[in-house]
Amino acid sequence: MAKKKTISYEQAGVSIDANDIMVERISRSVASTHGPRVIGLENGFAGLFRLDYDEKLFKRNYKNPVLVACTDGVGTKVLIAQEMNRYETIGQDLVAMNVNDMLVQGAEPLFFLDYVGINKLNPEVMAAIVESVAKGCRIADCALIGGETAEMPDIYTRPGEYDLAGFAVGVVERHRIITGKSVQKGDVVLGLASSGIHSNGYTLVRHVLFKDHKLKPSDRLAELGDATLGEVLLEPTRIYVRSIVSLLNSYKRKQVVHGMAHITGGGLVGNIPRVLPEDCDAVLKKNAWPVHPIFTVLQKLGPIDEEEMYRVFNMGIGYVLIVAPDFADSVKDKLEKSGETVYKIGVIAAGNKKVIIK
Numbered sequence: 268m269a270k271k272k273t274i275s276y277e278q279a280g281v282s283i284d285a286n287d288i289m290v291e292r293i294s295r296s297v298a299s300t301h302g303p304r305v306i307g308l309e310n311g312f313a314g315l316f317r318l319d320y321d322e323k324l325f326k327r328n329y330k331n332p333v334l335v336a337c338t339d340g341v342g343t344k345v346l347i348a349q350e351m352n353r354y355e356t357i358g359q360d361l362v363a364m365n366v367n368d369m370l371v372q373g374a375e376p377l378f379f380l381d382y383v384g385i386n387k388l389n390p391e392v393m394a395a396i397v398e399s400v401a402k403g404c405r406i407a408d409c410a411l412i413g414g415e416t417a418e419m420p421d422i423y424t425r426p427g428e429y430d431l432a433g434f435a436v437g438v439v440e441r442h443r444i445i446t447g448k449s450v451q452k453g454d455v456v457l458g459l460a461s462s463g464i465h466s467n468g469y470t471l472v473r474h475v476l477f478k479d480h481k482l483k484p485s486d487r488l489a490e491l492g493d494a495t496l497g498e499v500l501l502e503p504t505r506i507y508v509r510s511i512v513s514l515l516n517s518y519k520r521k522q523v524v525h526g527m528a529h530i531t532g533g534g535l536v537g538n539i540p541r542v543l544p545e546d547c548d549a550v551l552k553k554n555a556w557p558v559h560p561i562f563t564v565l566q567k568l569g570p571i572d573e574e575e576m577y578r579v580f581n582m583g584i585g586y587v588l589i590v591a592p593d594f595a596d597s598v599k600d601k602l603e604k605s606g607e608t609v610y611k612i613g614v615i616a617a618g619n620k621k622v623i624i625k
Contacts, residue, residue, distance in 0.1 A: 280420035285388040292394040296401040300411040304377070314412030316378050318438065331441040335374035338434045339364040343469040347500050349427050351484050354392060356503040357431065358399030359406070360466045363504035365435035366407040367529040367586065370511045371542070373445040374437035376409035385429040388418040396431075407508040409435065443515070447526035447542030447589070454525055454615040455595035456539075456549055459510075460608035461585030463502040463559055467532040468579045472500065475569050490560045499561050507586045510605035517601060523594040530581040536622040537578060539587055548618025549589070552625060556610040559583045577624060589615060 301307075303322070306315035319327045341360040348357045358381070366376040381400050383393065393416060404411045423429060464472065476482045476496065484497025491499050515524065526542035539549045562583065566576050576582060590598045599609045 280387070280418070285390055285418075288390040292390055293397040293401075296394070296398040297411050300379075300401050300404040300409070302410060305410045305412055314378065314380070314410075316410065316412055318377070329438070329440065332438050333441050333444060335369045335372055335437040335439055336435065337365040337368045337437075338432065339368065340430065340432045341466045343473060344466050344501070345430060346473065347469070347484060347497060349429070351497045351501065352427075353497075353501055354395035355399050356501050358396055358401070359403035359503040359506070361400060361431050361433040362403030362407055362409075362435075363506045364466050364531065365433045366403075366409060366437070366506060366508050367504070368531075369435060369437040370507060370586075371445065371527045371529050372439060373443050373515055373524075373527075374439040375512050376407050376435055376437040376508060378410045378412045378436055379404050379407075380412065380434045381414040382417070382432040382434075383415070383429055384417045384419055384423055386418075386420050386423040386426055388416065396429075400433075403503075403506060406506045408512075409437075409508075445524060445527060448544065449522060449525040450542065450544055450547060450589050450615060451525070452547060452615055452617055453592050454589050455592050455611060456551065456613040456615065457588045457590060457595065457599055457602070458556055458584035458610045458612040459507060459586040459588070459602065460505075460556070460610070461530070461559065461581045461583055462505040463499060463561055465504040465531070465581055465585055467581070469500075471571075471579055472565060475565055475571070480568055488564060490564050492560075505585050507607070510602050510607050511586075513605055514598065514601050518594075521594075523591045523598060524588055525591065526589040528587045530585055530587060532579075534577050534580055535582065535584060535587070536624070539622050540620050542589065543615075543620045545620055546617060547615050547620065549613055549622045550616050550618075550625065551613035551622060555612040556583055584610070584612065587612075 304317045306317060308315055319329050341357060341364060344360060345357060361381060362379060369376060383396060401411050482496060484495060486496045488496060528538045528542050530538050543549060562576060562580055565571060602609045
């Protein structure tokens with residue numbers, strides 16, 4: 268009797284060997300994010316992280332710690348990265364979208380986990396993606412303690428196709444949680460410059476640039492300087508962790524920061540109201556900050572209504588702080604010394620929880 272023909276997992280589209288090679292390649296990148304609170308566990312099924320401990324050098328002394336958790340992805344920005352075969356920045360976007368969100372509540376990021384669903388596992392490509400995640404974690408001072416790579420050719424059907432998701436956990440003392448409840452009329456609105464589009468609105472971006480105007484990532488536009496269009500679009504999301512954590516730690520007794528907002532999907536008009544009291548508006552001065560050239564290009568080529576631009580994109584402001592007026596200058600100075608570009612973009616006035624741009 269003839270031997271029955273067999274089939275392997277790899278013949279079905281999933282390579283265990285490739286996964287083993289990938290894990291070996293990324294181990295150094297992952298370890299580069301670990302601090303003394305990470306507990307090493309070789310071949311563990313989960314990551315271990317100490318919230319507090321007794322070593323004098325690293326002791327945190329939390330009194331009433333609250334854990335803060337976020338999950339997010341980078342949307343269709345991955346499609347541009349895939350087309351360009353560029354993997355060195357997309358992981359930083361993934362980290363930024365999570366850690367910048369938890370900062371809004373005053374939390375310090377602790378650790379991060381990533382998920383990659385992919386058509387076919389290429390160890391070299393995966394190592395590049397994970398290294399970019401690790402770079403983001405180093406910038407955010409958080410540990411990459413685990414992740415999952417799922418090779419799923421039946422779901423991600425095109426060669427090179429993949430998607431990313433991230434998960435972050437942070438901590439904040441309960442009495443130092445920032446909710447926006449203390450925002451009041453007369454407070455000053457400070458805006459921190461973005462690095463570009465960040466990671467929101469790329470479905471509209473791709474529709475305007477690539478579908479309607481048939482541009483290519485390799486094209487160069489005079490308005491964008493020497494960089495190619497693709498390079499501008501893949502500029503990684505700015506991570507604001509070090510500057511914001513340092514700022515909050517410098518005001519341990521006084522609560523001078525009344526509210527904060529990460530400017531993601533919904534833009535300035537959609538995110539700032541999330542931290543406003545019912546009786547307050549944020550009145551912003553349109554000319555108080557320079558709009559990144561990529562937004563001018565998009566609005567012109569669309570054409571896109573100005574109202575829609577402010578509803579979809581960050582328009583050059585990636586993060587917002589609402590601060591007590593007497594401390595606005597000192598907060599601005601501290602943030603600038605931390606490397607941020609800061610603008611006074613408006614004030615809080617009587618209203619009904621809206622953003623008014625004049």
